[in-house]
Amino acid sequence: MQLRNIAIIAHVDHGKTTLVDRLLQQSGAFRENQRVAERVMDSNDLERERGITILAKATSVVWKDTRINIVDTPGHADFGGEVERILNMVDGAIVLVDAAEGPMPQTKFVVGKALKIGLRPIVAINKVDKPDARPDEVVNEVFDLFAALDATDEQLDFPILYGSAKEGWMATSPVAPAAQSDRSMAPLFDLVLSHVAPPAVEDGPFRLLGTILEANPYLGRIITGRITSGTLRPNQAIKVLARDGSLVEHGRVSRILAFRGIERTAIDLAEAGDIVAIAGLSRGTVADTFCDPAVETPLIAQPIDPPTVSMT
Numbered sequence: 001m002q003l004r005n006i007a008i009i010a011h012v013d014h015g016k017t018t019l020v021d022r023l024l025q026q027s028g029a030f031r032e033n034q035r036v037a038e039r040v041m042d043s044n045d046l047e048r049e050r051g052i053t054i055l056a057k058a059t060s061v062v063w064k065d066t067r068i069n070i071v072d073t074p075g076h077a078d079f080g081g082e083v084e085r086i087l088n089m090v091d092g093a094i095v096l097v098d099a100a101e102g103p104m105p106q107t108k109f110v111v112g113k114a115l116k117i118g119l120r121p122i123v124a125i126n127k128v129d130k131p132d133a134r135p136d137e138v139v140n141e142v143f144d145l146f147a148a149l150d151a152t153d154e155q156l157d158f159p160i161l162y163g164s165a166k167e168g169w170m171a172t173s174p175v176a177p178a179a180q181s182d183r184s185m186a187p188l189f190d191l192v193l194s195h196v197a198p199p200a201v202e203d204g205p206f207r208l209l210g211t212i213l214e215a216n217p218y219l220g221r222i223i224t225g226r227i228t229s230g231t232l233r234p235n236q237a238i239k240v241l242a243r244d245g246s247l248v249e250h251g252r253v254s255r256i257l258a259f260r261g262i263e264r265t266a267i268d269l270a271e272a273g274d275i276v277a278i279a280g281l282s283r284g285t286v287a288d289t290f291c292d293p294a295v296e297t298p299l300i301a302q303p304i305d306p307p308t309v310s311m312t
């Protein structure tokens with residue numbers, strides 16, 4: 001199956017949860033008679049019941065034989081490089097903006113990071129059904145924000161969709177398509193497939209950069225990341241390298257979890273490009289490299305002692 005990895009960047013209340021609910025409903029992730037009863041990205045209750053906490057905040061939908069992994073981004077600045085690591089797992093982003101409020105300063109940090117690492121975001125202007133919506137002005141504000149953040153010409157030439165996540169549609173114009181049957185998320189799905197590149201896959205043995213860490217009462221330590229190269233199967237022997245290349249631990253993968261709709265499902269084979277969660281290691285953490293025992297270089301290399309600057 002083809003793959004796309006994207007992030008959603010939005011200010012709180014601009015409609016991220018509603019959008020992902022609609023994408024799930026309209027994609028092949030669910031059987032027809034199955035309702036999306038959950039508020040996907042911001043409710044952990046169902047997962048808590050099952051002993052799986054979706055702190056990773058990722059979900060996936062299937063559209064035209066392509067699996068789209070959708071990763072949530074923290075909506076604010078952080079100090080641990082978490083935002084960069086999360087954005088480094090993906091090849092595209094949807095910047096979702098409320099058509100009345102416009103872009104909010106709190107999302108500036110995340111948008112800035114996305115632009116800096118070279119992502120070319122799709123801009124989705126949401127809530128155009130609101131009486132005070134001003135979609136054209138908001139597009140200009142997004143353009144100004146991108147320009148102020150030193151976006152390249154290519155990034156400034158962002159594709160734009162308008163719509164109402166609440167009403168379940170996106171379109172190339174802010175006016176709702178006249179026919180009810182034309183109101184759907186299809187334009188957004190299609191744009192993700194055409195605008196976002198499939199994940200770059202490198203040659204070589206299994207490597208994954210630890211990106212999100214969670215503690216699970218049943219499975220123990222779970223680390224989520226994107227597989228840079230190679231494949232992974234349950235019970236495979238792997239090791240963990242710190243950023244300075246030192247060995248953190250040797251171990252085995254007890255369980256590989258893939259994102260399937262709002263759930264995480266144990267799988268028997270994970271391939272390069274996919275974003276998965278792995279259990280079984282006891283010390284590896286974020287920014288560590290989880291890899292085949294033969295690998296010697298970490299994915300993020302950083303000397304343990306930065307060179308000191310002499311003042312004289």
Ligand code: GDP
Nearest residue numbers: 012013014015016017018126127130164165166
């Ligand atoms: P999040 O905080 O970004 O996840 O935002 P939510 O999806 O929880 O939405 C915040 C509020 O905006 C909720 O009350 C939604 O029902 C509402 N909302 C979301 N999308 C739309 C939309 O397209 N139009 C309108 N009018 N309201 C929306």
